[in-house]
Amino acid sequence: MALPEHILLMYGYLLLFVWVLVEQLGIPLPAAPVLLAAGALSASRELSFFFALLAGLTACLIADSAWFLIGRRYGHHVLRILCKLSLEPATCVRRTQDSFGRRRAVTLMIAKFVPGLSTLAPPVAGQYRMGYWPFLLFDGIGAAAWVGALLAAGRFFGDLLKRNPTVLNWAGRFSGALLVLGILGFLVVRIVRRRMVLKRLIASRLEPEELKRQLDAGEEVYIVDLRNPRELAEDPFTLPGAFLFSPKTLAERHHEIPRDRDVVLFCSCPSEATAAKTAMTLHKLGIERVRPLRGGYDEWKRLGFPTDAVTLDMPLQIVNP
Numbered sequence: 001m002a003l004p005e006h007i008l009l010m011y012g013y014l015l016l017f018v019w020v021l022v023e024q025l026g027i028p029l030p031a032a033p034v035l036l037a038a039g040a041l042s043a044s045r046e047l048s049f050f051f052a053l054l055a056g057l058t059a060c061l062i063a064d065s066a067w068f069l070i071g072r073r074y075g076h077h078v079l080r081i082l083c084k085l086s087l088e089p090a091t092c093v094r095r096t097q098d099s100f101g102r103r104r105a106v107t108l109m110i111a112k113f114v115p116g117l118s119t120l121a122p123p124v125a126g127q128y129r130m131g132y133w134p135f136l137l138f139d140g141i142g143a144a145a146w147v148g149a150l151l152a153a154g155r156f157f158g159d160l161l162k163r164n165p166t167v168l169n170w171a172g173r174f175s176g177a178l179l180v181l182g183i184l185g186f187l188v189v190r191i192v193r194r195r196m197v198l199k200r201l202i203a204s205r206l207e208p209e210e211l212k213r214q215l216d217a218g219e220e221v222y223i224v225d226l227r228n229p230r231e232l233a234e235d236p237f238t239l240p241g242a243f244l245f246s247p248k249t250l251a252e253r254h255h256e257i258p259r260d261r262d263v264v265l266f267c268s269c270p271s272e273a274t275a276a277k278t279a280m281t282l283h284k285l286g287i288e289r290v291r292p293l294r295g296g297y298d299e300w301k302r303l304g305f306p307t308d309a310v311t312l313d314m315p316l317q318i319v320n321p
Contacts, residue, residue: 067119
């Protein structure tokens with residue numbers, strides 16, 4: 001931690017504030033080493049633990065407020081952009097939306113501790129029209145816990161060094177290698193999982209033009225719209241004759257899905273990710289003729305194909321347009 005400590009001693013709380021702000025805005029510049037270093041410096045009274053906590057917390061609240069307002073203004077469009085940057089687009093937005101729909105306060109308070117959720121939670125809160133002051137309260141609690149935990153860990157390490165300086169030699173010998181191996185292993189597992197999903201997707205997906213020909217020919221096709229109710233509220237149209245299911249509800253009620261015709265799944269995720277994942281789940285449940293629609297709803301709409309209006313009675317409830 002020599003480099004962060006040296007920089008922190010020169011620029012102090014301003015650097016801590018800017019570093020955390022940049023990371024929370026979504027730029028991959030990890031703030032954890034800087035917070036740990038600030039915590040270690042607080043052990044020798046070179047930095048104040050309280051002011052370091054205040055600087056980090058303020059940066060988090062500013063960045064999260066910006067994402068909150070962007071999510072409220074642009075809805076699922078900004079979430080899809082963030083999803084494309086994720087290593088696991090199959091679950092990133094859907095998992096955040098489902099978690100937020102069930103327990104808003106808890107999701108905001110733990111978001112900083114969950115990779116990927118930290119950036120997605122504020123715009124999802126804005127998309128769900130959560131009040132700004134409740135958002136600020138619960139997000140502030142979570143941000144204070146995250147910043148405080150890292151500062152406290154650094155403070156503990158700083159106290160340990162004061163009592164036993166040889167700990168630094170041991171840490172320097174092994175921590176770097178373990179950190180690099182951990183990061184590499186994490187990235188490799190995520191990339192391999194993503195490639196497997198995409199490979200299965202490419203092999204089974206259905207072209208919009210082919211589905212259009214089937215519908216024009218009067219063929220019986222069971223079409224399932226997997227989009228989140230919030231997305232449907234912003235654009236209340238779906239494919240002709242489509243049924244609205246959440247992925248979880250579809251799996252639970254799979255016995256209602258016909259086995260004698262093609263089952264076409266679509267969403268608005270990058271690379272039809274939610275549709276592909278749900279298709280693999282249905283395969284495991286014995287439904288063989290299931291295929292994700294290439295490009296999902298956005299591609300169908302872009303091609304100018306017909307759509308039906310949707311009536312939403314309740315979130316995640318099945319609706320037959």
